Amino acid sequence: MVDTRQLGRQPGSMRTVSRIVTLPEAFTTAMASVPEGQEIELDLRLEAVMEGVLVTGTVTGRLTAECSRCLEPLSEELEAGFQELYRYADDEDGTASAGEEDADDEDEDYYLEGDLLDLEPVVRDAVVLALPLSPLCEPDCPGLCSECGVKLAEAGPDHGHGDGVDPRWEALRSIADDPGRK
Structure with a gap:
């Protein structure tokens, strides 16, 4: 969770945040993963816009895998970028409401929880999409x-x-x- 109170709700204000986070669960694909307990580094840029808070960031960590050709264990640096808009909650109680035209998009939107951003789903998606589908120890591994x-x-x-x-x-x-x- 990232607190946005210092950012304020004035469109145009910006803040950068750097954090090192320990993963509560592994981010995995069939052949590669960032294991549970691994530390990842988040470099974030938070920008207040009319609709909410635009988060642009990079996540850096170390992936572990096996070469898809020779099964040799390997470990290498992973860097993934992401950008997501967290919308302000519409109701006084802090929950989001969607109109008729937004009903289809409701599942795809992220909302602020009070003044807090829950980055876990966005970071998880960015990391999993950046993991190699067929990792190789060397590009020409026979x-x-x-x-x-x-x-x-x-x-x-x-x-x-x-x-x-x-x-x-x-x-x-x-x-x-x-x-x-x-």
Whole structure:
């Protein structure tokens, strides 16, 4: 939660905020994650506008993953940017209300909770979208051998497995070698 009281509600006022936050839960995709308990850094710019508070920011942290080709563990820096408008609450009790024309957009809008911004859903979305879908330890990682599972980067150029014929086809090979056989 970020307090916006110092910003005020005067359109045009601006404030910057930097925070280091510990994640209460992991932000993950199938192959990469920013683990639970990891610290992330938030650099925020809060701007008061007519409709609410415009938040522009970057989140920086460290992701962990496995290479999608060779399964080598890796860890690297992650940086994600985001921008979101938090609307002022319309009612006196601090809750948001939507008119008929805004009913479809109500689920997509974020609202201030009093003078506080809940950045967790926005930060989570930005981080998860920035995680790599197929992380690689090196851009030209050759992966694993499909026969024995050894890392091809370590196997060397002479790595091979015989003639490459599947033993299940060996009976057909004997027929091909002797076409007159019945």
